[in-house]
Amino acid sequence: MLQERVILHCDLNNYFASVECLSHPEWRAVPMAVCGSVEERHGIVLAKNELAKKAGVKTAMTVPEALRLCPRLVLAPPHYDQYVAYSHRVRQVYAKYTDQIEPFGIDECWLDVTGSQRLFGSGEQIAHRLRQEVKQAFGLTISVGVSFCKVLAKLGSDMKKPDAVTLLARKDLPTRVWPLPAADLMGVGRHTAPKLAQLGIYTVGQLAAASSAMLQRRLGKQGLLLWRNANGFDTDPVRYVGDFDPAKSVSRTTTCRADLETPAQVRQVLVGLAESVCTALRREQAYAEVVKLYLRDRELTWCQRQAVLPVPTRLVGGLVNPAMDLLAQSWQGVPLRSVGIGAGRLVSDRVGLQAGLFYDLARLERTERLESRVDEVRRKMGKNALVRASQMLTPLQVTLGSGFGRQYD
Ligand SMILES: [Mg+2]
Incomplete structure (x- = not known):
C-alpha cells in the first residue's frame, strides 16, 4: 500500500482580532470585535476575540446585535493591509518546512509535509514546531489539524483551538x-x-x-x-507554492478604434470587459484570486501585469480597481491600442464565501445579487438591455477578443 500522505491544516485563530490586539495589547483583557463601518454602526462583525466569543458574539452578526449581547464590546475598524502582511509572513514560516502550501482564505493554509518528515520529524512534531514558531515570531496562535487528506486536516484544525494540534488518523474516522x-x-x-x-x-x-x-x-x-x-477518500493534492493552473483563468481583451490616452478612458473600457469576465466567473461558480492587466501600445508591444487580490472576487469593481492600480504602476502614458483584463487562479465558491468575510459581507452579497440580476436580464433581453452609465459613452471598442486560457464564450 502507498504511504499515507501527511497533511496539515493551519488556521490562524481569531485572525483579524488577534492582529488588532498586537497593536492594542489592552484589548486582550476586554471583549473586542473587528467590524466593517464602525462609525455608521451598521457594519457586521468580521472577527472577535475569545472574550467576545464567550459573550456570544458571532462572526457576521450585525454590530447592534453584538452590542445587545455584549454592551461593553470594543469595536475596532479593520486594517486589511496588516492582515495581508502578517498572512504572508506566517506563510514564510510554513515555507521552511515544505514547498506544498495552499492558502485557503487569508488565515488558513494546507501543507503537505509527507516528504518533510525525514528532516523535521513526524507530522505532529512539525505541527507543534509551526505552532511555537508562529507564536514566538508574531504573537499569533494557530490551530493545526494533522491528517492524511485535506478535508480531515481542516476538520481537525477546528476541533481544538486556539494554539492546539489535533491528529485524525484513518482509524479515527468511525x-x-x-x-x-x-x-x-x-x-x-x-x-x-x-x-x-x-x-x-x-x-x-x-x-x-x-x-x-x-x-x-x-x-x-x-x-x-x-x-x-x-469516507476519507479525498485525494485532492495540496498545491505547490506559486503553482496554479494557467488553464483556470478567464480574460477579455479588446482593440480600440481610437488610442486610449487617459486612465479614465482605460477604465471605461476595462469596466466593460470586466463585466464579461465576471459573468463568466459567475457561470463557472468561481472567484478570482488574481487580476491580470494586458496592455498593448501603438508599437504593438504587449505588456502583462498581475496582482494577487486581497480577497477573491467576481465583482467588476473588485477586478477593475486593482487593475487600475497596476496601470498606475506600469503605464507611462504611451497611447494604448489594446487593453484587456483577466481573472486568474480561480477558486470555487466556498472559498470565496469564506474569504468574503474579509469585507462587509452584507454589502458584498448585495452587489453580487445585483450583478447576477444584471446577468439574468441580459440573458433574457439581450446583451445591451442593461448598460452601465459609464459604458454609454464608449465609442472605442471594435473587436472583442477573449482568451488567454480556458475560454467561455
Ligand atoms: Mg482562522
Whole structure:
C-alpha cells in the first residue's frame, strides 16, 4: 500500500482580532470585535476575540446585535493591509518546512509535509514546531489539524483551538469523525445542509454510509464529492507554492478604434470587459484570486501585469480597481491600442464565501445579487438591455477578443 500522505491544516485563530490586539495589547483583557463601518454602526462583525466569543458574539452578526449581547464590546475598524502582511509572513514560516502550501482564505493554509518528515520529524512534531514558531515570531496562535487528506486536516484544525494540534488518523474516522454533524464537513454549507437533512442525513457518518449513486442523483457532482470526503477518500493534492493552473483563468481583451490616452478612458473600457469576465466567473461558480492587466501600445508591444487580490472576487469593481492600480504602476502614458483584463487562479465558491468575510459581507452579497440580476436580464433581453452609465459613452471598442486560457464564450 502507498504511504499515507501527511497533511496539515493551519488556521490562524481569531485572525483579524488577534492582529488588532498586537497593536492594542489592552484589548486582550476586554471583549473586542473587528467590524466593517464602525462609525455608521451598521457594519457586521468580521472577527472577535475569545472574550467576545464567550459573550456570544458571532462572526457576521450585525454590530447592534453584538452590542445587545455584549454592551461593553470594543469595536475596532479593520486594517486589511496588516492582515495581508502578517498572512504572508506566517506563510514564510510554513515555507521552511515544505514547498506544498495552499492558502485557503487569508488565515488558513494546507501543507503537505509527507516528504518533510525525514528532516523535521513526524507530522505532529512539525505541527507543534509551526505552532511555537508562529507564536514566538508574531504573537499569533494557530490551530493545526494533522491528517492524511485535506478535508480531515481542516476538520481537525477546528476541533481544538486556539494554539492546539489535533491528529485524525484513518482509524479515527468511525469514532471521532462520523459522529460529528454533517455541517462540520468542508463543503457542507448553509445551502447543502438542509438538502442533506431532507435525505435524513444529519451526521458525517450518515453521509459516509449513504449510497453514493443516490447522493450524486440528488446533489450532482457535489454529492459524490461529499460522500468521498466523508469516507476519507479525498485525494485532492495540496498545491505547490506559486503553482496554479494557467488553464483556470478567464480574460477579455479588446482593440480600440481610437488610442486610449487617459486612465479614465482605460477604465471605461476595462469596466466593460470586466463585466464579461465576471459573468463568466459567475457561470463557472468561481472567484478570482488574481487580476491580470494586458496592455498593448501603438508599437504593438504587449505588456502583462498581475496582482494577487486581497480577497477573491467576481465583482467588476473588485477586478477593475486593482487593475487600475497596476496601470498606475506600469503605464507611462504611451497611447494604448489594446487593453484587456483577466481573472486568474480561480477558486470555487466556498472559498470565496469564506474569504468574503474579509469585507462587509452584507454589502458584498448585495452587489453580487445585483450583478447576477444584471446577468439574468441580459440573458433574457439581450446583451445591451442593461448598460452601465459609464459604458454609454464608449465609442472605442471594435473587436472583442477573449482568451488567454480556458475560454467561455
Ligand atoms: Mg482562522
